[in-house]
Amino acid sequence: xxxxxxxxxxxxxxxxxTMSSVIGNIALFFYDFIICLFTPPFYLxxxxxxxxxxxxxxxxxxxxxxxxxxxVLALQIYxxxxxxxxxxxxxxxxxxxxxxxxxPVIAGLMLAGRVSASISAEIATMRVTEQxxxxxxxxxxxxxxxxxxRVIAALISLPIxxxxxxxxxxxxxxxxGTKSLGFIEQSYIKNTIxxxxxxxxASGLIKAAVFGFIVAFMGCYxxxxxxxxxxxxxxxxxxxxxxxxxxxxxxxxxxxxxxxxS
Amino acid sequence: xxxxxxxxxxxxxxxxxxxxxxLNLEIEKNTSMVIIGGSGTGKSVLIKSILGLLKPDSGxxxxxxxxxxxxxRKEINFHSKIGMLFQGAALFDSLPVWENITFGLEKLxxxxxxxxxxxxVDKLKKVGLDPSVIYLYPSELSGGMQKRVALARxxxxxxxxxxxDEPTTGLDPIMADIINNLINEVIREVGATAITITxxxxxxxxxxxxxxxxxxxxxxxxxxxxxIDNSDNEYLDQFIKGKSVGPIKININD
Numbered sequence: 001x002x003x004x005x006x007x008x009x010x011x012x013x014x015x016x017x018t019m020s021s022v023i024g025n026i027a028l029f030f031y032d033f034i035i036c037l038f039t040p041p042f043y044l045x046x047x048x049x050x051x052x053x054x055x056x057x058x059x060x061x062x063x064x065x066x067x068x069x070x071x072v073l074a075l076q077i078y079x080x081x082x083x084x085x086x087x088x089x090x091x092x093x094x095x096x097x098x099x100x101x102x103x104p105v106i107a108g109l110m111l112a113g114r115v116s117a118s119i120s121a122e123i124a125t126m127r128v129t130e131q132x133x134x135x136x137x138x139x140x141x142x143x144x145x146x147x148x149x150r151v152i153a154a155l156i157s158l159p160i161x162x163x164x165x166x167x168x169x170x171x172x173x174x175x176x177g178t179k180s181l182g183f184i185e186q187s188y189i190k191n192t193i194x195x196x197x198x199x200x201x202a203s204g205l206i207k208a209a210v211f212g213f214i215v216a217f218m219g220c221y222x223x224x225x226x227x228x229x230x231x232x233x234x235x236x237x238x239x240x241x242x243x244x245x246x247x248x249x250x251x252x253x254x255x256x257x258x259x260x261x262s
Numbered sequence: 263x264x265x266x267x268x269x270x271x272x273x274x275x276x277x278x279x280x281x282x283x284x285l286n287l288e289i290e291k292n293t294s295m296v297i298i299g300g301s302g303t304g305k306s307v308l309i310k311s312i313l314g315l316l317k318p319d320s321g322x323x324x325x326x327x328x329x330x331x332x333x334x335r336k337e338i339n340f341h342s343k344i345g346m347l348f349q350g351a352a353l354f355d356s357l358p359v360w361e362n363i364t365f366g367l368e369k370l371x372x373x374x375x376x377x378x379x380x381x382x383v384d385k386l387k388k389v390g391l392d393p394s395v396i397y398l399y400p401s402e403l404s405g406g407m408q409k410r411v412a413l414a415r416x417x418x419x420x421x422x423x424x425x426x427d428e429p430t431t432g433l434d435p436i437m438a439d440i441i442n443n444l445i446n447e448v449i450r451e452v453g454a455t456a457i458t459i460t461x462x463x464x465x466x467x468x469x470x471x472x473x474x475x476x477x478x479x480x481x482x483x484x485x486x487x488x489x490i491d492n493s494d495n496e497y498l499d500q501f502i503k504g505k506s507v508g509p510i511k512i513n514i515n516d
Binding site: 041126129130131134136138139140 | 310313314315339341342344345346348349350352353354355365366369415425
């Protein structure tokens with residue numbers, strides 16, 4: 001019994017120590033990143049490649065998820081709204097829901113799955129096959145060559161992807177609304193344009209930039225600090241996706257409360 | 263003799279495990295030094311400490327008269343004076359062979375792409391590879407070819423110091439001999455100082471001028487390669503003859 005009681009503080013202590021060291025390591029990694037961000041050399045070719053890889057190649061995934069999300073949103077609001085004769089708000093709520101919340105969050109989560117995982121697996125494999133050590137011996141700072149272009153590319157790409165996701169998501173709602181729910185096309189578009197304000201879209205884009213940073217930064221951090229061969233690569237990839245997803249949802253709440261309650 | 267690398271009282275631990283224990287070593291200029299020792303005796307940690315990939319806990323490493331640390335490595339541009347051949351070749355698999363060989367050189371010597379390709383072809387010829395491979399990616403090459411490309415990359419900067427980490431591990435005996443010969447040729451041609459870590463005695467005899475043996479994080483024997491067979495050191499004797507009986511105890515649980 002006494003033994004069992006001893007285990008509890010031991011476990012809690014161990015957990016807190018691990019958490020503190022992870023937070024400390026992330027902070028140090030971030031500090032290093034900021035320094036490398038502002039000191040030459042800058043790898044613009046690598047940045048361009050990463051924008052294509054992270055941004056352009058994510059277009060099909062983002063487009064499809066946004067379209068279906070907009071469609072299902074229209075359907076649900078119609079069903080829910082019809083309970084108190086408020087079917088007409090479909091266009092407005094789809095527009096606000098997509099631009100403010102679902103556009104950035106869905107795009108962020110899709111990118112966490114697609115981009116965090118691939119960045120983490122790539123950098124972790126480079127770590128375990130000594131390619132990162134090789135970079136150092138070839139007078140190249142791996143932080144500048146690998147991490148900075150990826151994080152900046154994601155930071156630039158995700159807001160652009162979210163603009164596209166907003167448009168396609170609203171279009172998904174429009175298609176469902178007009179083709180299956182019987183809305184008139186002109187009035188659906190008019191309702192959408194009337195309700196959207198600059199702030200709705202802008203807040204979504206700020207969120208997108210933050211999520212883009214989280215996605216690439218978590219992928220790089222976990223990949224860079226990977227240890228233990230093939231198993232380690234798998235572990236760091238999982239950790240990258242999980243931590244990026246959780247941080248996106250947490251940051252979303254914080255950003256929403258800052259933008260819309262002040 | 264002129265010493266190019268001097269290591270004084272170098273120590274490094276991982277957790278409770280002491281890997282290097284106040285190690286002292288000197289390496290003469292323009293010679294080939296081979297560091298031998300069993301697995302886990304600290305050979306890799308030693309070479310990574312010199313390269314600046316690992317930070318030692320205590321001790322000093324001198325390159326010529328410069329004390330090497332993070333700052334001075336940058337100031338004297340240490341990494342532009344060295345070449346390193348990694349155990350698994352460590353080629354960048356996202357880049358074709360020619361970009362691997364000339365990686366970072368465009369900034370160092372402000373060369374154009376076409377000159378870089380010429381330089382890659384030139385280095386490939388030196389390691390006995392056909393120039394037609396320059397557009398292939400590392401995954402399309404065999405293990406022996408990857409090692410050769412990695413060797414071409416290591417000599418692309420005409421380094422003063424060449425490091426070889428287990429150059430013959432994972433190769434068949436014939437390819438291992440070819441790599442040994444290449445290393446000898448390259449050292450002669452580039453006029454560099456070579457530091458090799460290996461546990462392949464055949465390779466060590468072939469490429470070494472001097473040999474040092476590591477055991478439990480210390481150098482326990484240093485001498486000319488020709489002296490290893492009559493050293494009167496029972497640790498060295500056991501190692502080069504590959505006997506399981508002797509003063510070296512291998513802890514299987516380690």
